[in-house]
Amino acid sequence: MTRNAQKPLLAVLAGEARTPPPVWLMRQAGRYLSEYREVRARAKNFIDFCFSPDLAAEVTLQPIRRFGFDAAIMFADILLIPIALGRKVWFVAGEGPRLEPFDPVNFEQLERGKVDEILSPIGETLRLVKPELPDETTLIGFAGSPWTVATYMIEGGGSKDRFSARVAAWQNPAAFDGMMDRIADATAEYLVMQANAGAEVLKLFDSWAEGLPEPLFERVIIRPTRRIVDAVRAAGVTVPIIGFPRGAGTLYPRYARETGITAIALDTSVDPDWAQSVLPEGMPVQGHLDPAALRAGGAALDGEVDRLLDSWSGRPHIFNLGHGITPDVPVAHVEQLLARIRNGR
């Protein structure tokens, strides 16, 4: 048996259905853990925190020590790529990320070839984490997908409906698509660097894939994702890639078939019966418990865990949330979740 075959998460990504399924949680290294908040307080701001390999490695390992999750996901942020592209990014406490708003017509001003240099601390985080992990734990690297990253770059931060980014995509397709290619190419370099630093799985977060009409979804979600996957493979990286086009709705099957990803992460709103019937046969899925059910706990949490286990029975499945864990979740609810998955009902 190879070392990889011993890891439940890699076995599932290779097409094997496991009972119980491997489990990890989006944002498992996060504020719901007191030990995270203690380490976070040592960094002077959020960006510095991401760029401090010792601190980032420590919080990456915390949820593994406490819960024995089947995967550790490197601690970082999806908005590091804009920094590598020469954009300024900062975080306002209690509000979220801020960027200097960027007009896609200026896409040729975006930096190229600085990824390895500027984001080298993230590789260092992976190198620090890897030897500390239990043999059965898989190390995941990640990046934001170009559309999601572009919405923050154009809007200057989070926004209710990414309206300015959509208008820009409609108004000047040549400039917009040029910008997307720059972001995609930098993202591919970043992911290759992560794999070379020890990441055994790569995940692409397209957190704002929702609400797009089909022609835009094709242009800003499918095409750039395909470009990244192709570039990563062309660089000789063979690790599984999980795609997460959150909110893709009826367009999930197209994303699953046309981007070249290995596995698809689903959001809370996806009807499993529908997804079972339309996703490519045997493609591993990840997800997709409602974080609000985890926050609620009790019978609702047990019921939703059981429903998802039943729904995905027989398909290679990685248990996860449909969105990140929220800071207000009691640790006891995470323990309840894990007991329900691992020990049964």
Added chain:
Amino acid sequence: MTRNAQKPLLAVLAGEARTPPPVWLMRQAGRYLSEYREVRARAKNFIDFCFSPDLAAEVTLQPIRRFGFDAAIMFADILLIPIALGRKVWFVAGEGPRLEPFDPVNFEQLERGKVDEILSPIGETLRLVKPELPDETTLIGFAGSPWTVATYMIEGGGSKDRFSARVAAWQNPAAFDGMMDRIADATAEYLVMQANAGAEVLKLFDSWAEGLPEPLFERVIIRPTRRIVDAVRAAGVTVPIIGFPRGAGTLYPRYARETGITAIALDTSVDPDWAQSVLPEGMPVQGHLDPAALRAGGAALDGEVDRLLDSWSGRPHIFNLGHGITPDVPVAHVEQLLARIRNGR
């Protein structure tokens, strides 16, 4: 030929495919019109504006005079029902609605039977508008759906992901569903009153139907909507009802089949090919141009109009946006849209 049969919008809602399709725009009475801003400035706040039948009737008629849309939708707001339930609602300029946060465990404190009294000015708006409309123009009344209204009541305003409302729905189903019944019953009374005041079509806006797992969608979207439709029909009201569960994604077909609505309004993200194959045969659809394409104008707007006309050819179709028109849309873009629909490519 009856008067109704002469109105293109009612013909489509009766199952007839029209070329070109009738067209109106969500939030067509809105800030993108200078004449709207002029009237809006006469009211001391947004709630007073909604409760001033002369002002509300005037802004309802403005887009009909300017563009000859096929429908006038009464000017009001989805957050008037909480007022009828005894909750305080106010609007903060530039920010949006505010409410005193409500805990569903207190649902028995919600007022009953005050709808006709408190919301009578909305009936008056309809009575003022009706005789002023051209013969071919249909008058639409509306309400927010219980889930969407409940999210504002619980969160105390808009929120990024309606998280507190979802947690409440999971944690205390009995209280939550009791609250939903109260909201649904008040909403049904309100819609019956609108029909009696002259509304020829009723629309239910479930603006926040997105992101719900199937069991919650069943409980908070389908069941309360069915309750409203049943109550409206039991009161002898026979006008068509358009349902708009925005963001329902793969659950649109269940909503279309199980709520008793006449027609389904679709959001921007719905793939028309998929929807054609899964929606009930012959059910009229409304939608669903990206408001960002309308803002962009030019070739993108023409292309998207053509795509939607082609996609829905042969099905009873009301052309509309997939979400409300934004305040920054030039009037010339609305004119371009109408010319493209009515005069062809």
